[in-house]
Amino acid sequence: DVVLTQTPPTLSATIGQSVSISCRSSQSLLHSNGNTYLNWLLQRPGQPPQLLIYLVSRLESGVPNRFSGSGSGTDFTLKISGVEAEDLGVYYCVQSTHAPWTFGGGTKLELK
Amino acid sequence: QVQLKESGPGLVKPSLTLSLTCTVSGFSLSSYGVIWVRQPPGKGLEWMGVIWGNGNTNYNSALKSRLSISRDTSKSQVFLKMNNLQTEDTAMYFCARWAFDYWGQGVMVTVSS
Numbered sequence: 367d368v369v370l371t372q373t374p375p376t377l378s379a380t381i382g383q384s385v386s387i388s389c390r391s392s393q394s395l396l397h398s399n400g401n402t403y404l405n406w407l408l409q410r411p412g413q414p415p416q417l418l419i420y421l422v423s424r425l426e427s428g429v430p431n432r433f434s435g436s437g438s439g440t441d442f443t444l445k446i447s448g449v450e451a452e453d454l455g456v457y458y459c460v461q462s463t464h465a466p467w468t469f470g471g472g473t474k475l476e477l478k
Numbered sequence: 479q480v481q482l483k484e485s486g487p488g489l490v491k492p493s494l495t496l497s498l499t500c501t502v503s504g505f506s507l508s509s510y511g512v513i514w515v516r517q518p519p520g521k522g523l524e525w526m527g528v529i530w531g532n533g534n535t536n537y538n539s540a541l542k543s544r545l546s547i548s549r550d551t552s553k554s555q556v557f558l559k560m561n562n563l564q565t566e567d568t569a570m571y572f573c574a575r576w577a578f579d580y581w582g583q584g585v586m587v588t589v590s591s
Contacts, residue, residue: 367539405578407523414572414581415515415523426579458523460578465536467513467525 368392370459372470378478379449387473389459391440396463403462406435406444409472410455418457419444449475480504482512482573482582489588490563496587500556500573507531507549511576512556514547516569517584524569528576529556563589 369392379385395402404422407415417426419435422442432447446453454477459470486498500512507529514526527537529547537545546559556573568589574581 407578409523414574414584415578416581417578420577420579456522460523460525462576462578466538467528467536469523469525472522 367466368395368461368464368468370461370468370470372457372459372473374473375471376474376476378476380478381449381451383449383478384445384447385449385475386446387444387457387459389437389442389444389470391442391461393464394439395442395461396439401463402438404435404437404442405460405462406433407458407460408453408455409458410452413455415458446475451477480575480580482575482580484571484573484582484585486571486585486587488586489590491591492564492589494563495559495561496563496567498558498571498573498585498587500558500582502554502556502573505575507551507554507556512549513574513576513578514556514558515572515574517572518566518569526558530576565589 371390373388395404402422406419409415418429423435434445456472456474458472481503483501509531511528511530513528516524527547529535544561549556570584572584
C-alpha cells in the first residue's frame with residue numbers, strides 16, 4: 367500500500383502568516399492515464415473533512431485562492447498564503463491513484 | 479443539491495456485525511462512486527473502501543476480510559457491513575462521493591459490551 371508522510375505534524379501560525387505542509391508518497395502517484403490523484407482536505411473540529419485541492423493543484427469550487435497545491439511524482443506541498451482564523455484545523459493529503467487509497471497522518475494547524 | 483447521510487446503530491457488541499447505510503441525493507449511484515472513511519476518536523482518517531458507478535468495489539487491505547460494501551441504486555443507498563467488530567473499530571464513520579467533494583456528517587459507532 368502507498369504510504370503518505372505528512373510534515374510537520376503540528377504547525378503554529380499567526381494570522382496573516384504563510385505556511386506550507388509537505389506530503390511525501392512511498393511511490394509515484396502518477397496514474398497511467400496521466401493524472402496525479404493527490405488531494406488535500408481540511409477537517410475543522412467537529413466537522414467532516416472538506417475538499418480544498420484535487421489533482422495536485424486544482425482549487426475546489428468555493429475554496430479561497432490563498433490555498434494552493436503543487437508537486438509531482440512523490441513530493442507534494444499545500445501552501446496557505448496568509449492564514450485566516452477559519453483555516454485552523456487538521457489538513458490531510460489523500461491519494462486515489464493506487465488502490466487501496468490512503469491518507470496522510472494529518473497536520474494540525476494551530477494559532478501561535 | 480448533493481447530500482449524503484449515514485445511519486446505523488450507535489452501539490455494537492464485540493464480535494457482532496456492523497451495518498451502516500449511506501442515503502444519497504442529488505446524484506446517481508450509477509454515475510458516481512461512493513467511499514467509506516472512518517476516524518477513531520482523536521485520530522486520523524482511514525479509507526475503508528469504494529463502490530464505483532459500475533458496482534465494482536475496492537477495499538482497504540487491512541479490512542478486506544471483514545468488510546463488504548454494496549448498494550441499491552433504486553433507493554439511492556450504499557451499505558457497509560463489517561463483521562467481527564472489536565473495540566478498535568470504535569470510530570466516526572463517514573460516507574462521501576469518490577472525489578471527496580461531498581461528505582455526510584458521519585455516524586459515531588461504539589463497540590462495547
